[in-house]
Amino acid sequence: MKLRICLLSVLVLCLLFTSNYSFGQDETVVEDPSSEYTWGSVVSVSANEIVVSKFDYDTQEIIQITYPVDAEVEIENAAAISDIKEGDMVDIMAVLKGDQMVVTSISVDNEDAEEPVMENPSESGNETELSEEDSNYDEATGESLGDLSNVSVDENDQGIPVVQ
Secondary structure, eight states, X not given: OHHHHHHHHHHXXXXXXXXXXXXXXXXXXXXXXXXXXXXXXXXXXXXXXXXXXXXXXXXXXXXXXXXXXXXXXXXXXXXXXXXXXXXXXXXXXEEEETTEEEEEEXXXXXXXXXXXXXXXXXXXXXOOOOXXXXXXXXXXXXXXXXXXXXXXXXXXXXXOEEEO
């Protein structure tokens, strides 16, 4: 009896390991037809529609798509829809309303926007001279770390740095 159970167990294990059947979930991605995300360059924009030029990966061509704009559209990186200009790069989220995709969110890509300019401390009168011993401080807490000349960093057997 024990021999039959062992042989049956071995047979079942062999079948499991050699079969092509997967017990995991299918990883098929199902697109939600009720929403659409796209990005591209603005061709034209008004209070009630936006035309975007984008690359179509299916046809391998640049196409223009016209979307109606929801009255309560959320706009990011622009004060109003009237601030969006031809040539601006935008990310658009549209949802199905009735029989058409309507833009509910527009994010303007501000890569060309000027970075905020940091004030030069010497011009502001906040310049502070640091001595050599003041240069060893913890920037997060502002506390001095003391003399670091005899500190060494080695790696443990897993390759993780260790301060000695």
